[in-house]
Amino acid sequence: MPEIRVDDALPVPLPDPVRAALAAPMVDHHCHGVRRDDLSRSEFEILITEAGTPAPPGTTHFDTPAGLGIRRWCAPVLDLEPHVSPAVYLSRRAELGAAEVNRRLLRRAGVAAFLVDTGLDRPELLTAAEMGRTGGAAADEVVRLEQVEQEVAVAGLSAVGYVKALREELAARAARAVGLKSIAAYRCGLGFDPSRPSRGAVIAAAGRRLSDPKERLTDPVLVRHLLWAAVDVARERSLPLQFHCGFGDTDLDLHAADPSLLTGFIRAVAPAGMPVVLLHCYPFHRQAAYLAAVFPHVYADVGLALTYTAGGSAAVLREMLELVPFHKQMFSSDCYGLAELCLLGAVYHRRGLARVLAERIEEGEWSVADAARVAHMIGSGNARRVYRL
Numbered sequence: 001m002p003e004i005r006v007d008d009a010l011p012v013p014l015p016d017p018v019r020a021a022l023a024a025p026m027v028d029h030h031c032h033g034v035r036r037d038d039l040s041r042s043e044f045e046i047l048i049t050e051a052g053t054p055a056p057p058g059t060t061h062f063d064t065p066a067g068l069g070i071r072r073w074c075a076p077v078l079d080l081e082p083h084v085s086p087a088v089y090l091s092r093r094a095e096l097g098a099a100e101v102n103r104r105l106l107r108r109a110g111v112a113a114f115l116v117d118t119g120l121d122r123p124e125l126l127t128a129a130e131m132g133r134t135g136g137a138a139a140d141e142v143v144r145l146e147q148v149e150q151e152v153a154v155a156g157l158s159a160v161g162y163v164k165a166l167r168e169e170l171a172a173r174a175a176r177a178v179g180l181k182s183i184a185a186y187r188c189g190l191g192f193d194p195s196r197p198s199r200g201a202v203i204a205a206a207g208r209r210l211s212d213p214k215e216r217l218t219d220p221v222l223v224r225h226l227l228w229a230a231v232d233v234a235r236e237r238s239l240p241l242q243f244h245c246g247f248g249d250t251d252l253d254l255h256a257a258d259p260s261l262l263t264g265f266i267r268a269v270a271p272a273g274m275p276v277v278l279l280h281c282y283p284f285h286r287q288a289a290y291l292a293a294v295f296p297h298v299y300a301d302v303g304l305a306l307t308y309t310a311g312g313s314a315a316v317l318r319e320m321l322e323l324v325p326f327h328k329q330m331f332s333s334d335c336y337g338l339a340e341l342c343l344l345g346a347v348y349h350r351r352g353l354a355r356v357l358a359e360r361i362e363e364g365e366w367s368v369a370d371a372a373r374v375a376h377m378i379g380s381g382n383a384r385r386v387y388r389l
């Protein structure tokens with residue numbers, strides 16, 4: 001089977017500079033490790049959905065936009081015809097083995113650097129460095145705040161010791177990272193009081209927390225304390241602070257993950273000067289585009305919405321690009337567990353953006369040079385600037 005070039009996957013004719021800009025290696029500024037082990041069909045199916053449960057009896061998670069996307073775009077990378085059945089795809093996957101499949105799919109994504117959220121540290125997931133080696137790319141770590149907090153909470157400290165250790169541990173982890181990430185959306189929702197909690201309130205809340213430290217952190221006072229401690233560290237090191245927004249798994253109350261709920265916090269941290277990066281955002285990507293348009297320190301992506309809307313991804317990007325400043329949007333695959341999801345994120349970013357750029361050029365709105373410049377900014381330039389890569 002002949003080698004597939006990245007720009008062969010573009011769905012519309014485009015001038016050469018725009019094709020080249022879309023095909024150029026990208027920075028995947030938010031992703032997770034992929035599984036190093038071989039997977040059964042049921043394990044694979046759970047990883048192509050955010051549902052966390054098997055499809056109803058007699059049905060399959062392959063009958064989703066992402067499932068059909070895997071059969072279309074990942075099959076040829078494993079030397080199969082496009083659209084082969086799930087059974088054929090998975091048997092070829094097993095035959096090649098996870099290491100070879102990961103190598104092929106991550107490399108075909110055309111990614112120059114992976115910024116890996118290491119908050120779901122599990123031995124079966126590739127580490128940030130392994131993602132880089134496997135994908136033929138650079139790799140850096142983004143520290144998940146709630147994971148650092150959990151480690152400190154179980155260390156058997158007093159409330160005062162917890163507050164001190166949290167600050168020190170955040171600073172130590174940040175020294176080796178290119179960004180910090182919060183999943184407050186999953187814990188108390190994004191509509192929290194944006195002000196910095198008082199030391200007294202934090203010590204009291206920490207006392208309650210430490211009586212049952214294995215529970216995950218949900219107390220809004222301590223979530224706010226964690227965020228403000230992160231702001232202090234991020235400001236010292238000029239690190240961006242990422243927030244999970246919108247689309248996620250069933251742990252999430254979607255309405256509590258609307259990024260516009262963060263408006264007060266975004267205002268409050270503006271003087272600190274570090275970038276606030278809104279991840280995923282779907283279906284609130286228009287809110288995210290608005291926030292990026294009006295606050296100088298706010299950036300946004302649509303992340304895994306492109307993977308999971310797959311053939312419909314152009315519509316999502318079209319809405320995002322209605323308003324977002326082009327120096328504010330970034331690419332991420334948000335892949336987790338499967339290298340297929342990294343490839344799909346990249347394919348559907350390039351395909352969706354190709355359609356929108358072609359429309360702008362055809363309508364006489366943008367020059368070819370401007371369209372190419374926008375593709376470069378979103379694909380890699382903005383992330384290189386924001387994360388100082």
Ligand SMILES: [Zn+2]
Nearest residue numbers: 030031117334
């Ligand atoms: Zn993620």
